[in-house]
Amino acid sequence: METAEIRRRWLSFFGERGHTVVPSAPLVHEDPNLLFVNAGMVPFKPYFLGQETPPFSRATSVQKCVRTLDIEEVGKTTRHGTFFQMNGNFSFGDYFKEGAIELAWELITRSQRDGGLGFDEKDLYASVYHEDDEAISLWKKVAGLSDDRIVRLGRKDNYWNMGVAGPGGPCSEILLDRGPQFGADRDWEAGDRYLEFWNLVFMQYELENVRSKEDFDIAGELPKRNIDTGMGLERVAYLLQGVDNIYETDEVFPVIAAAEDLTGRRYGADRDDDVRFRVVADHVRSSLMLIGDGVTPGNEGRGYVLRRLLRRAVRSMRLLGVDAPTLEHLLPVSKERMKASYPELERDFHRISQVAYGEEDAFRRTLAAGTTILDTAVASAKSSGRSTLGGAEAFALHDTYGFPIDLTLEMAAEQGVQVDETGFRALMAEQRDRAKADARAKKSGHGDTSVYRRVSDTLGREVEFTGYDQVVTDSRVRGLIRGGEVVERFGPGDEVELVLDRTPLYAESGGQLADHGRIRLSGGAVLEVTDVQRPIAGLVVHRATVLEGEGAVGEDAEAEVDVARRRSISRAHTATHMVHQALRDELGDTATQAGSENSPGRLRFDFRSQQAVPAGALGEIESRINGVLLDDLPVTADIMGIDDARKLGAMALFGEKYGERVRVVSIGDWSRELCIGTHTPRVGQIGVVKLLGESSIGSGVRRVEALVGVDAYTHLAREAAIVSQLTEVVGGRRDELPDRIAGILGRLRDAEKEIAAVKQAQVLGAAAGLVSSAREIAGVRFVSHDAGDGVSADELRALVLDVRTRLGNERPTLVSMASVSGGRPVVIVATNEQARQTGLQAGALVKVAAQALGGGGGGKPDLAQGGGTDPTQVSRALGVVEDQLRARGA
Structure with missing residues (x-):
């Protein structure tokens, strides 16, 4: 039974029995204590805590959840996953223990032909809180379970509370006996034999003095008893689909299959590879769902979690042997499997994919730069006899180059070096404390509130x-x-x-x-x-x-x-609203605000977009804003209910929490936003808005800066003076200035190309002589060449490929060359098809050569490149490749 069908049956079953079907809440929740929704009951928490009156007496949902505490364990076990779905049915003062047990038993034991899940009654057990005699008698009455199929457990396993004073109560789990191949008989805690897949929480007590999960006081009975249940959708799916774990279910395994096709490796053939396949499948799906709910990659909070998931997926594919971009092949596969349950993924996939692919591109650049620096640091540590990379070095990789610490740990371990993680964490804490202190100093003057x-x-x-x-x-x-x-x-x-x-x-x-x-x-x-x-x-x-x-x-x-300052800031704030609306008009509704600053005569507006705004579009946006200024629209502010504001189309900021009454600032009928700031009475008082340009400030977030009013006039006057000066220098009229400067730059580029072509020809001119110098070593034609100083990596690569082509493919051929450019050595190795068939891999050889240069490298089996920091070791690096080749014939 497919996962989407289990989900459909769940909602249908409880919907037919008087439960209000509640759609899944977004993964991003307003609770400040949660990064993401991590349990099915989270959206219903206000009802259980008595903060709000539930609009229904019974409800059901399939809630999207993300848990991030065990990211490092994903893939290493078959139980840890980040994204999962939790089926739940809830009663708010309606049915209690007997009703919950009756509903659960009916659904899981009813035949699949009749709309149930079809579990065999003889394989089912129940665990209960050891003092809950009422639940024990109900399991006997409703399900007919004998004493030997009811397990009594303590508070650790079968008592639920929120971790704070409030409602709580005993719970009862339904377990499936998977058979002796999964563990010993009656061994409830060890092994995977007795697998819990549904937990029924009987919320009946008011708890106080909650010291831990197991240590608390019961103050008394709740005035209304509630039911909160949770059935893990993925867990039930793998039980019903006859597979061993969540990674092999119909919503997850297709990503593994796609990764197999890309890598040429097979899931189940190698333990380390299996971990990487599972990481890829889990993280790709989790990223899909997080981006779908509005999360974008960043360096803090939710954004950092998403960034880490995406980068771990990309890194795992590289470890599986694929250096090319892979998310464009994997993300659509996950979307196809998940869209049956979440059709909005299909609708929003363009936005989702742009966010994911942009982060992959950024990380590939980071990985290329960071890997070289890390390899150099590791080589330096080894050469000095150290087996540990310093915390300061790891911190520099993270802080300066954006290289995540988890990758530093993984990649250093692959080279047999540990990392001073304690030192790294200490430096991170110091940086964090400085940032917090700076923020406190600005906002409050001192840290003690x-x-x-x-x-x-x-x-x-x-x-x-x-x-x-x-x-x-x-x-x-x-x-x-x-x-x-x-x-x-x-x-x-x-x-x-x-x-x-x-x-x-x-x-x-x-x-x-x-x-x-x-x-x-x-x-x-x-x-x-x-x-x-x-x-x-x-x-x-x-x-x-x-x-x-x-x-x-x-x-x-x-x-x-200070009225002059206030008016100047207010003009900038109103202009910010205009920039926001004009961007949405030009780029679409996905260009949502991600931050802003309104200062005297100047504004900064940050917005979400995966691509730069074309220069022509920026001009259109500026023109549209100044056109509205000429219309001199009124700026008004109205207090209204949040629902009325939404009906009017007022924009709200993603992630902000608003009360029931909000302030809506309108610019005529053209723009409406929820805002508490001050504004100019009419847009005509702004005067003029001059956009200075836009740029990227992070993955998926861009920034527009603009001048407003007198500051904009001053800027335009200064630009006019610069244009006059340039016109005098190059000659001609003002309107000819772009063409004349373009002509000068074009001639300069042509001259640079001619110089580069002459230099390239000089380098390639050596190809014929190098072909004639080929030696026979261990049955392989071998060319080794030190191209000297001043030959760039691109020029050296062209020479290597030219020599390999001239030598042909009739016999095994290996070409190894090195040069020094800008004081840094580079080594390039190439093999032909015949050589690769004998086991010669360019990537493996270049790594050895690059180590001699004090660095690292890698690439494909046919062509690979490495570099380092010690240009005096070029001859040694080339000699290492020759030694490797000779060793084959020994």
């Missing part, structure tokens, strides 16, 4: 923001912080953080920089505000310098905004 909590508690409510309508507001001083301590007074020259109960000054958020301004106290003190932040929710802190006078908590105050 408890001081803000104390001020907030005395305030008793959120600070009111009046800046949408006012630039001057009467207020009162409610809190003072100086040097990280709460104080009651301040004096001239003090640097303080001041809290008012009302303020017109905007605190930095949503990409908009903070207002500047002044605060005047009733006692005569004047403070200059240089920053405004929200260090904790509901609290606005004004960072200020006391220009004159003294003041104290409780004084009346007048807060005033």
